[in-house]
Amino acid sequence: MKKFITTLSLSAFIAISFSACSTQPKSNKKEEADFRCRIDGQLQPEWVCGNDTGVEGAYTAVASAPMSKMGRNFTQVEAIAQGRNALARTIQVQVKNKIEQFARSTGVGSSEVADKVSTQVSKQVANVTLSGSKMMKSRLVGNTLYVLVGVPEKSVNQTAKEAVKSSYKNDKALWQQFQAQKAQDSLDKEFPDN
Numbered sequence: 001m002k003k004f005i006t007t008l009s010l011s012a013f014i015a016i017s018f019s020a021c022s023t024q025p026k027s028n029k030k031e032e033a034d035f036r037c038r039i040d041g042q043l044q045p046e047w048v049c050g051n052d053t054g055v056e057g058a059y060t061a062v063a064s065a066p067m068s069k070m071g072r073n074f075t076q077v078e079a080i081a082q083g084r085n086a087l088a089r090t091i092q093v094q095v096k097n098k099i100e101q102f103a104r105s106t107g108v109g110s111s112e113v114a115d116k117v118s119t120q121v122s123k124q125v126a127n128v129t130l131s132g133s134k135m136m137k138s139r140l141v142g143n144t145l146y147v148l149v150g151v152p153e154k155s156v157n158q159t160a161k162e163a164v165k166s167s168y169k170n171d172k173a174l175w176q177q178f179q180a181q182k183a184q185d186s187l188d189k190e191f192p193d194n
Helices: 003-019 072-106 111-130 153-169 170-178 183-190
Strands: 058-066 133-141 144-152
Touching: 058 072, 058 153, 072 111, 072 133, 072 144, 072 153, 072 183, 111 153, 144 153
Parallel strands: none
Antiparallel strands: 058 144, 133 144
16 A cells, blocks of 8 residues: 555656646747727827828828817817927928038039028918918817818928029029039928929
């Protein structure tokens, strides 16, 4: 009997030892990262996270505002105002980059002049074009309203071209250089009308 209990105990010990060592085989499959737009764990349209806005031919920006006790309209006005601020910054950066590219490709003026022109023009364009901006989409997520604000790229480009020409016209020597180097074609390339 003692031998039977010892054998049974040893068998149980071995069985437990082997079962404790057994695990699921490790999968070599790597888990792919999920970069989809999520807010509070819930999937949202990509534009809410500022990713793919789905709007072609427009400068866009996303902003949000918490719901106010004053109602949705008040919250929407606040979110749109924040969106326009973000849109102005986006336009300033884009226009400044295009003007600097234009100045480098045409050689009109020194880098100091190009920097001065690009700074003036980008601010002017952002201020003028914001009047044409509008809310394109909105979405309430929890207690926060998200808005997509945009302005047509064409109107920004037209305003930018006019501002660049005006800026160069203010300096007669630069304007002559601008005209002599056929810079208009390069300007049209940087700021297309279509």
